[in-house]
Amino acid sequence: MGLRERKKAQTHAALSWAAVRLTVERGFDKVKVEDIAEAAGVSPRTFNNYFSSKAEAIVFRHLDRCLRVAEALRERPGEPLWDAITESVLRQFAPDAEAVAHPPVADAERWAEGVRVMVAEPALRGEMSRAGATAEAEIAAAVAELTGSDLRRDLYPHLVASAVMGAVNTAIAHHLRTDAAVPVSRLLTDALARFAAGLSTP
Amino acid sequence: MGLRERKKAQTHAALSWAAVRLTVERGFDKVKVEDIAEAAGVSPRTFNNYFSSKAEAIVFRHLDRCLRVAEALRERPGEPLWDAITESVLRQFAPDAEAVAHPPVADAERWAEGVRVMVAEPALRGEMSRAGATAEAEIAAAVAELTGSDLRRDLYPHLVASAVMGAVNTAIAHHLRTDAAVPVSRLLTDALARFAAGLSTP
DNA sequence: AGCAAAATTTGCGTGCCCCGCAAATATGCG
């Protein structure tokens, strides 16, 4: 990878990170695109060369994670489907060393609260759902590959993908709703296991 | 209901319908808020008294339908959960006599193609997903009511709601992808049954 | 190293969207 692409990746990351940080700190509509660009050391116009909206920049990391689930899945052919899924999901949503270190946050509680406010923002919920749908398509493709089903004719891979994203979203929502007593990994395994078991009443 | 509220409901419907029709006919970004307002016989400013965005107006009917699923569910306590769910969903997504009559479309195929283009629009996918999430919350509440689970502490009602919306979305997507050979009702029952059966490989 | 080609960044201008505010208008009720 040449210098060119490395710089692009850096700018991309810097922009999305700045977007998240500023939004968590100040709230969505108190952050202007201009602010994000400035924080990333780039001109306002350049922001829109990387992201087509403020919301997209903020949600980028989430989308990336979800897409990686599909990628991870493809690397586990042969395993029982739900084992492969659970493993792939857990890997992506494990507390990421780098990500944990990234927010140079003194006050973790304040940060968490900011995140709650952020994900409550309607404009972002829309973009997040959209990211989920995008990822879902990739996961469906991966599942089709693993199970030998037909992406266009069969409902099955789409249903599985839908369950996966449903589990992820539900687990994250639960985690944000209640206060971090239960680790996310437990919520995720639990949610996925329930789906695999047919959601019979508990 | 007084004249006042009836007029409001009329305007609301006229706006959302005009938004859909114009978008299907011309494409999302060739329709200005001004056009929609004009088609509904109302000032542009009034449009935003009813909907906070163009996308919201377009997606309104979809949201409404999904919310009604939750409502219908609450009216079926005592039944086995998945039976109640399947019944509620089918009722809402049955070919609606009024809705079928509404588009005064000469060319049905042209209309269908327009719909496909419309739902492909990124901005709308976001808003649709968001509507799905909103409905999901209501459905989760209904499920919690029916099964006596705790909306805040338990994952279960949220997982079920997620499955329901997943089934709905998947069925609709499949219907738009392939050409109307299979009736939506079959796709829906199938999708829901698969979820209830644990999505075991087919 | 030097230079030309290719890609990226930037500034500028445009069109549109969403909303706050206050005036005008319509409705409901005694």
Next chain:
DNA sequence: CGCATATTTGCGGGGCACGCAAATTTTGCT
């Protein structure tokens, strides 16, 4: 009928997304 309450409308502001072309940076080649 006339007042109190809602709704609609016009106006104006702030911002966002993007097309375009000029300026700058990176790359590949000699």
